[in-house]
Amino acid sequence: MKVFVAGPRAVSVLNKQVKERLSNIINNNFTVLVGDANGVDKQVQKFLHSVNYRNVKVYATNGRARNNIGQWEVEKVNVEPTKKGFDYYAAKDIEMAKDADYGFMIWNGQSKGTLNNMINLAKLNKKVLVYFIPAKQFYTVKDVGDIRMMIDTGNPPISTKLHELMRASEQLKLF
Numbered sequence: 001m002k003v004f005v006a007g008p009r010a011v012s013v014l015n016k017q018v019k020e021r022l023s024n025i026i027n028n029n030f031t032v033l034v035g036d037a038n039g040v041d042k043q044v045q046k047f048l049h050s051v052n053y054r055n056v057k058v059y060a061t062n063g064r065a066r067n068n069i070g071q072w073e074v075e076k077v078n079v080e081p082t083k084k085g086f087d088y089y090a091a092k093d094i095e096m097a098k099d100a101d102y103g104f105m106i107w108n109g110q111s112k113g114t115l116n117n118m119i120n121l122a123k124l125n126k127k128v129l130v131y132f133i134p135a136k137q138f139y140t141v142k143d144v145g146d147i148r149m150m151i152d153t154g155n156p157p158i159s160t161k162l163h164e165l166m167r168a169s170e171q172l173k174l175f
Contacts, residue, residue, distance in 0.1 A: 002031040004096040004121070007040030007106030007114050011133070014043045018106055018131050021138075022047055025104070032056045033075075033096045036065040037089070040106050040114075045069040059092040075099075090116065097121050103128035103141075109151070118147055 003025055014022070022044065025032060032048060035041040036058055048056055049070040056072040058065050063076030077092040090113060097103070103121040107114045107130055118141055121128045128141040132150055139150045 001028065001102060002033055002100045003102045003104050004033045004100035004117070005040075005044050005104045005106075006035055006093065006096070006117055007044075008108050008111035009037050009039030009041075010111065011040050011106060011108055012038075012043060014040070014047060014106070017136075017138070019047060021104060021129065021131070023051075026051060026053050026055075029055055033100055034058055035092055035096070036060045036067045038067065042067045042069070059096050061089060061092050086113070089113075093117050094120065097124060097126070100126060102126060104131075105129070106131045107133060109134045115147070119144060122147065 005022070026048070032044070032053070032055065034044050034056060045058070045067055046069055054070070054072070056070060057075050058068045058072050059075045059077055060066070061077055061079050063074060065074050068074060075095070077095045079088055079091045083091065093113065093116070097117060097120045100121070103117065103126060105114050105118055105128055107118070109132065118128050118130060122141055122143050130139045130141055130150065132139055139146070141147055141150065
């Protein structure tokens with residue numbers, strides 16, 4: 001089983017609940033597919049390295065990993081030189097979504113990239129476990145409707161803002 005683990009660059013600490021879920025992945029010897037960005041990617045790498053977990057692949061745009069703390073295998077994702085910004089770095093997320101059997105996303109309710117990953121995994125009929133930071137709770141996402149239900153759990157002004165982000169991200173989805 002391959003698990004795509006990701007989250008926002010703005011999140012620089014993994015809480016106890018997230019680490020427990022990562023430990024479950026380790027105990028099952030699942031392959032962790034992780035990106036090379038700062039934030040959640042880097043914190044997941046630090047945690048996996050701290051327990052000497054080797055069953056990890058780091059996905060890097062054009063093979064140049066910005067972070068590879070455990071010196072794991074690097075999966076090179078070729079990106080056309082014409083792609084810039086979000087599209088440039090999101091290309092590796094698309095490959096991880098395709099290669100994964102399951103997703104584990106840590107989401108702060110603000111990151112378009114993490115939301116995009118959830119949508120892409122759902123559209124590929126792959127389940128996603130989401131740790132939704134604003135609710136301090138886990139949700140299982142099987143389809144886009146589940147994402148909508150998850151974001152309705154907050155207070156109304158935040159839910160309205162998240163629905164706007166959701167509409168924008170559905171338009172951003174990359175395949």
